[in-house]
Amino acid sequence: MSGTLFEKIWNAHLVSEIGPGTGLILVDRTLLHERTGGVALKSLLAAGRKVYAPRQAFAVMDHIVDTLPGRGDKTMMPTGTEFIRATREGARAAGIRLFDLNDPNQGIVHVMSPELGIVLPGTTLVCPDSHTCTQGALGALAWGIGSTEAEHALATSTLRVKRPRTMRVTIDGTLAPGVTAKDLALYLLGKFGVAGGKGHIVEYAGSAVRALDVEGRMTLCNMATEFAAFSAIIAPDDAVFAYLEGRPFAPTGAMWARAVESWSALRSDDDARFDTELAADARDVAPMITWGTSPQQVVALDGEVPAFAAGHSAREAYDRALSYMALEPGQRLAGLPIDAAFIGSCTNSRLSDLRRAAAILRGRTVKPGVRAICVPGSTEVRRQAESEGIDKVFLSAGFEWRESGCSMCFFAGGESFGPRQRVVSSTNRNFESRQGPQTRSHLASPETVAASAIAGAIADPRKLGR
């Protein structure tokens, strides 16, 4: 029987149909972090319930932990310690594996989980975090849930899921040199809008997707939640198998061979039908930057703030975004002075991201007055980067070099950028006050963040002379 990749995974996990269009689905992995997971564990235990399959659940500290050297349970976020301790106690009481603050495998949940082989092709994986879609890059059905759903997944190893519609986004052609998965993700949001994937499981396909390395695929899938999608997925291939082989939680030996054979069948059949098909040409993608307060408010780096056009956004939202960002229609983005630069987050904090940014920073210095911060996505990424001397490149350029965590991707009441400060950021959300009260965030690739830090203004990494 022919079907889409999603349908194959769905059918393999379907316990029962519990209503028209709703299935009871086996959950293979439940991941928790201290920001939302602590509440779920506390509430589960208070209800007198146990975790059904503790070996299939994992918890990590990432969201509100300090990323300054020498960190401990105290964080800059008021009451943050309470979240850390509640998660630690909850994980212990529930008998689930916790990657605590000083664990060598600690990291942002969507960075450390692939790194450890916790996510595997064909598995279902949930986490009370909207960027769980990142992990679809490995061929898993991975999606974000709420805390109550997390309790359900922990207590029953299943979830009641409204079956999403299927969408294929085919991107053929070749990305130009210096154009990355992040630029592609932003380009798609600009082209199709932040509701473009509404209620769909999006399968990214096409030669440009196939050509991305596994970390680039994670970046692309990461922003599917900004696309209003249920999740995103990419059919696993040899690149994924090579990425996973030998990871601590991946199968080994004969079991590995058996798994790879099974995973090799995980793709949409040629005659599979999708509810919606979208297409884009990789050759149309340039380095991108957001100008507004929604990820769809994005233009090519050498472009300008567009005039209002009916479509994705209403007039009020357009005017509000311009006023918040202190910009005018027709204004060029390149050359706009910045106050800060941030490289980190589950979108762009992996080793390849840091390597590419370091290639731009090497031998250069951040413009005086610009605050520049790099937060590796996991303790392992940090360790590997340090073994390659990448930390030295960042530090001698004038960047801060941090411990791993979500850090200033968002403002939780502790550390933030200043009011009305303009920040170029490798993160995923440019919402109002996302990175601090009244902070103005421009989303871009790590290369663009690095180039902008050096120029002290939004700058195209391809135009830096040597």
Place this chain on the structure above:
Amino acid sequence: MEPFTVLTAIAMPLLRDNIDTDIIIPSREMRSVSKKGLADGLFAGWRYRAIGGREPDPDFVLNDPAYAQARILLTGANFGCGSSREHAAWALGEYGFRAIVAPSFNPIFRANCVANGIVPVVLAADVVSAIAQSILPRPAAAPVTVDLVQQLVRTAQGALYSFQIDAEARQMLLEGLDAVELTLKQEDRIAAARKADAEVRPWVYL
């Protein structure tokens, strides 16, 4: 969870598209490891004059005394986008909202609403605008009815709009069901499915 059947209440219009969960409840307002104590943080960035402050901004609709008793929120497309934080649903619920009428919802937020007894009503943008018009100029004199039994929204002037909601969500809301209890009734089937799956995909269960 409190069951929901029919609610007649003041509706509050906040007709903007893409209102994200950072707007509904900023991360800095999630101060304790609890589902409670969030109502004061609802729409904090728009509701108060200063970040972290509590002085109401009179220009924001939530601070308009005409809507003080509002239990229904009328809003724009893609409501609840962004972070998965269920605190957004908890804050709306604790404040008193029991139904949200919008052209579309973010899927995680929509599930969070259902899990917390808040009805996500999907109606076309022009219909939501028409309902918002119908409550003016005196919202208290023109309450809106959300009828989950008949899947209808009714204005005080008698306009009727039917809406779709999937059967599972409707049942959960109508009966105020605990999903975990309901699912655990299928424990045998779950165990059997896991056993069968472990034979096909043993590496998942290592």
